Amino acid sequence: MRLRRRGWACWGQVLLAPALACVMQLAQALPSFEATRSGHKVSDIALLDREGVPIQTLRLDKQQRVLPWVSLAEVSPALLRAMLYSEDRRFYEHSGVDWSAVASSAWANLWNSRTRGASTLSMQLVGLLEQDLARPREGRSPAQKVSQLWLAGRLEAQWSKAQILEAYLNRVPLRGDLIGVPAAALALFDKSPAGLDAREAALLAALLRAPNAKPALVAQRACVLLQVQGLGKDCAGLEPQAQAALQRRGGMPPGEQLAPHYARLVLRREGPNAQRSSLSAALQRQALALLRQQLGELQGHQVEDGAVIVLDNASGAVLAWVGSSGSGFSDAPEVDAVLARRQPGSTLKPFVYELALERRLITAASLLDDSPAQIQTGNGLYLPQNYDKRFRGWVSARTALGNSLNVPAVRVGAMLGADPLAERLNALGLKLAEPGGYYGAALALGSADVSLLALANAYRTLANGGVYSAVALPGAEPARRRVAEAGASFIVTQMLADNNARALTFGLDSALATSGFAAVKTGTSKDMRDNWCVGFSDRFTVGVWVGNASGEAMHQVSGVSGAAPVWAGLMRWLHRDRPSRPPLPPAGVLALKTQFEAAREADRMEWFLAGSELARVQATAEVQSLAAQGIKSPRDGSVYALDPDIPPRAQRLRFEGEAGVWQLDGRRLGQGAALSWAPMPGRHELRLLSDSGKLIQSVRFEVRGASLRR
Template sequence: MLAIRLEQILTKDQILEMYLNQVYWGHNNYGVQTAARSYFNKSAEYLSLGESAMMAGLIQAPEEFSPFASMKLAKQKQKEVLGRMLELNWINQSEYDNALKQEIKLGRIKSFQGSALPYVTNTVAQELAKKFGRETLLKGGMRVQTTVDANFQIMAEETVSKWHKSLLGQGLSKNQIALVAIDPRTHFIKALVGGVDPKVSEFNRATQAQRQPGSSFKPFVYYTAFATGKYGPDSTVVDSPVSYQDGNGRYFPRNYDGGFSGPMPIRTALAQSRNIPVIKIGKAIGMNRVIETCRTLGIMSPMEPVSSLPLGAIGVTPLEMASAYATFANYGWQSPPTVIARVTDSSGNVLLDNTPKPQLVLDPWASAAIIDVMRTVVTNGTGKGAAIPRPSAGKTGTTSSEKDIWYVGTVPQLTTAVWVGRDDNKQLASRATGGGMVAPIWKDFMEKALKNVPVENFKSPSQFSRPKSQ
């Protein structure tokens, strides 16, 4: 039916153009122009008959028939294409003979090489479709400069692959891992891995999987409390038994360890990831305020102002979590998260320029305060496994049924969210935690990514004006 519809609205030449602009040509080259430049270092319009026939021949299995992989097989496919053209009288015998004799001078592979690149390309495609519509995207012909740092991307892929195997050894069967790294100063996505193997599944868990964030949601509640001016990092909250009316019954929240710790500062409550204190604070300030904060941070999943909301009983993507924490790390300044820096058409005209235009969307003091509290999570709390030799802030996340485990953390120059779970939404393993199993993944990636990045300190809350009590 789709083929019939295409025939009704497009000419044969238009269909062929769309195909040539989108088809995969091997070595992460998409589109005839990019492939021509990689294989022969020239524009597609200047390809010789021999070069064109070789490119046409490799489409069937581009990695296998690529002249970079096997010139013998590439020449064999080229001969098949030229032979068929001769049969159809599209070329004559002299053209056939000359094309086969032509010396093939290869260019070099210019496209970014990475095993998880499909996750980046489908993120680009999603964003382009939102900006220009599916029809324009399918037509192709756009040149896209992404925000991805090739070195960071390779590091991220290697980290995910390594830790997938490690977690399998720890009993976390069928585990999937997603990782998103964002520069908080620009909200440019610097690395993105949506799963352990795109050859098995291209489902992008970094941008498409809606999973419960667990305790990594708690900073949104405490930030909202700080923004009211009534609370600060050292405000006291009591960790004691409590119950709330919930529908036709009552809700009795519990801490992960089942016990109670009495009065404590908010700093300690978050560092130790206590559940009851964050619910009490959420109730005191109003859950609708918490939801408003989440919307400001770009988290658009359905939310209800229920008592369990502070424990992360919603669905979020790793990209949403990384972007939200990046806004905290930039003291309330935010640009839309993006994987695209610039888009031009085939003539070089700029179609999209994503130069950051940050806006102040959160209270700077409250943002600095929640970062300061999350530093304690790393130095003296559940995030010790993420400690790196520079100031960092972050939060672990573990759902009550161990189906989703997280670590989301940041330094001033880079914010990274790591999620581990299963596609079938089953329990990973008994007592699987974000602090024990995901924080080390975050640490491993960040130590590599930040190797040549200067150490930078976070700004102190004292450098900003505290909001007046509301």
């Protein structure tokens, strides 16, 4: 007997020595409740808008799902009862260890019978707080069990019962990657812990013992929990409910999911500390709704994607960022079209005219020739055409920009040169991928890829009188610098805000017409792949893109029919309480009544930079002589280069002149003041004859490139 006692004592020393050493070490490191709560790391972060409204939740930890800490007051009483009935019925009676349960469990283990475990919530929480006591698959060692018992008592001495229960609910592992009842309640029932009823609470508590159990077993255990609470009648239909909940697995994050692309951008720049953003939840919601509504209107036109950006003119803050039309509309909802680089089309024209005004090459009243032209480029001759395939002769710069005429824009761009124009566009933040010479004359028509964000901010620079500053994103440089002359920026702004100036192409009641002041421009890229509308009021700049993330062409969608309705709707919403006011003219700008010779355009009050004003605008002698010729187009010696990427119907040549009989290479084409001809490669002679057969004029021209089908 003495030998046996000495043996037990020896074994006790062997077991207790490392256990006591472990206990002493862990007891010193046992965290406080406040430290545990403040150190709670979530897998998802919620980005808030400028008013503190949650607008987007992002997953940070892909290994486990942990939601923000909830207090006991945010947990339904039904869930608290179910948890205690399942895990620790004498929770409020013991001091960390339920010795009666320990004895019962030890006796059952001695006789190899099954019973409930003896681990209390406090003991389980110790295992969750201390990694060294985390339960391995093979079970805890004797030393770990002793340490767990000791620390459970220490925990009860330092923490209140409410704190222990609250921490347990937030830290306990549940099914799969779900940690804590907030994550499990959301993933399985799409509810917060406060909203769980008795049946849902029982199902959730049943997962504590066997997180990965099959639905039938979970339902069986949940029914037992309901019965011990006197709710046995609620067991009916538990298994189908368990099946649905356990198959559902996922659940959307709490709150609205309005700005996934912007939230990811902020996360990349600020890291997991990102919380408050500059977005407006109400405006973001409105922008997304208007975009989706417009895409619905465009069904059948081969368009599924879109993007919207709204900037505050003064601060550069992002007020709305819709990177995609989203799932259900787009096949590529993850693509952020606010940052994607695409051809902006005619939306670059205002910067062409602004630079030409600034350099005193033109005025808003200057007459520009809108007729067929051949522009020499490094890649050959470039033949620009207008969107509607019509030419309007001599028009003012105001009319040319307002109606988005291509030929005058190319002519003005040629005055500037491609490299100076590219330099200005880069100063505006567009960050062209190539030097100006790479794009040549086509740069004036938007052949360089830019992002919607950069383009909108360039328009914001016009709104601020030529002063540029970066968009106010996390980590962005807020420095302001002048990149354009204030007077020239003001005049271009007035041209873009003139609804009468764009009436020839867009009419007086288009989506671009606003009740208050707004300067706006549309654009469509080559083959209708991209569609834009960008403009600003006195307080906001709005940019809209519509197209396809895949790059496929749209069907009969222009800037005014595609992106403009979204832009107009946002401008109305932004100024629903206060109309936008026009800017005041800066120093060095004056208004003068201007008359146009031969009533080419109606007399009007026009804005000029001081020293460039014109009271009367008249055509030059060259213009008058050209107008008097029998054949106005084509001109003698013209060379036309066919573009294989442009549809043939858009490349037909138009012969214009006095009314008469037209002959091409000796063959009669027709009669009248104008004819349309599908060009054939080669050198050609065009003759215009009077009705009596007398030669009025003949010109020679050349067509280069592949032949077009007639």
